Amino acid sequence: MKQLKFSQHLCFPIYALSRLITSHYQPLLGELDLTYPQYLVMLLLWEHTSMNVKTLGETLMLDSGTLTPLLKRLEAKKLIKRVRSKEDERVVNIQLTAQGTALQQQAGEIPLRLADSLGITAAEAQELRDAITPLLYRLKPALRG
Amino acid sequence: MKQLKFSQHLCFPIYALSRLITSHYQPLLGELDLTYPQYLVMLLLWEHTSMNVKTLGETLMLDSGTLTPLLKRLEAKKLIKRVRSKEDERVVNIQLTAQGTALQQQAGEIPLRLADSLGITAAEAQELRDAITPLLYRLKPALRG
DNA sequence: TAAAATTAAATTGTGTACAATATATTTCCA
DNA sequence: TGGAAATATATTGTACACAATTTAATTTTA
Numbered sequence: 001m002k003q004l005k006f007s008q009h010l011c012f013p014i015y016a017l018s019r020l021i022t023s024h025y026q027p028l029l030g031e032l033d034l035t036y037p038q039y040l041v042m043l044l045l046w047e048h049t050s051m052n053v054k055t056l057g058e059t060l061m062l063d064s065g066t067l068t069p070l071l072k073r074l075e076a077k078k079l080i081k082r083v084r085s086k087e088d089e090r091v092v093n094i095q096l097t098a099q100g101t102a103l104q105q106q107a108g109e110i111p112l113r114l115a116d117s118l119g120i121t122a123a124e125a126q127e128l129r130d131a132i133t134p135l136l137y138r139l140k141p142a143l144r145g
Numbered sequence: 146m147k148q149l150k151f152s153q154h155l156c157f158p159i160y161a162l163s164r165l166i167t168s169h170y171q172p173l174l175g176e177l178d179l180t181y182p183q184y185l186v187m188l189l190l191w192e193h194t195s196m197n198v199k200t201l202g203e204t205l206m207l208d209s210g211t212l213t214p215l216l217k218r219l220e221a222k223k224l225i226k227r228v229r230s231k232e233d234e235r236v237v238n239i240q241l242t243a244q245g246t247a248l249q250q251q252a253g254e255i256p257l258r259l260a261d262s263l264g265i266t267a268a269e270a271q272e273l274r275d276a277i278t279p280l281l282y283r284l285k286p287a288l289r290g
Numbered sequence: 291t292a293a294a295a296t297t298a299a300a301t302t303g304t305g306t307a308c309a310a311t312a313t314a315t316t317t318c319c320a
Numbered sequence: 321t322g323g324a325a326a327t328a329t330a331t332t333g334t335a336c337a338c339a340a341t342t343t344a345a346t347t348t349t350a
Contacts, residue, residue: 212329
């Protein structure tokens with residue numbers, strides 16, 4: 001069987017584009033002392049006020065091995081509180097602090113500044129998102145093993 | 146200014162899709178004892194026989210901080226050799242070993258098996274690649290700072 | 291209802307990513 | 321031509337990702 005050339009592989013452009021976009025976020029998020037995954041968590045909390053670790057993980061498609069230390073860093077920065085649920089002691093609820101809530105103001109311009117940094121228009125960004133989002137949720141999760 | 150909702154952000158679908166695709170590679174690549182970035186390096190070497198670290202880094206958009214330890218792991222697995230160039234002692238050439246060359250046989254079925262695992266057709270994969278690849282190479286690299 | 295199964299987080303260990311810096315070599319040019 | 325600038329790789333340190341396992345709490349079910 002003929003080997004596919006490197007350039008014919010689907011995987012690489014998505015992998016590289018994801019990292020490239022993250023690298024454009026970095027200087028903007030650096031002003032808020034956030035990493036990109038930390039920013040995603042903050043976006044969700046700004047929208048929902050409180051979420052538990054499991055729900056965050058399902059939404060971001062990240063497991064507790066990634067989230068637990070990330071959330072501890074956000075807590076160390078006093079942006080969130082980690083509160084074990086009274087109703088179900090297995091659950092940890094993540095709540096915004098006043099400082100975490102206040103940070104939303106500084107974050108408002110980031111999407112526009114990001115598009116500017118990337119050199120794409122809002123329309124192009126939407127087109128790409130519309131191409132990718134349905135695929136993301138249609139693909140089967142990988143089988144372990 | 147109204148805050149964009151989480152779902153309106155371009156960034157997340159690409160970030161999540163990239164990780165989802167990698168997770169589908171993992172069981173297939175595990176049979177070859179390769180990680181996904183290691184597989185990308187091997188794909189390039191199978192196509193070009195020998196490349197130096199700089200060229201690998203430009204093609205994969207990875208720096209020496211990522212590549213040096215990754216290449217040392219491939220060398221420890223006896224798939225490649227790292228050979229300092231005689232003409233320019235700054236340059237390290239990466240060469241396939243016989244074992245590294247032989248591994249290509251086992252890798253031939255991976256692209257089809259991946260598409261099957263993802264549950265997409267070759268046509269869909271190509272459509273997505275065609276949407277993303279030009280964007281990848283058009284975007285400006287991020288400014289450091 | 292008590293043991294088994296399930297669930298939610300945390301922990302451990304490996305491997306990227308990448309900024310920042312260091313080191314060694316080569317090239318440039320005053 | 322000899323020191324400054326540029327180049328290629330390596331190193332250090334921080335922060336993800338994620339598989340695998342552990343721990344503690346809850347639910348199921350025999």
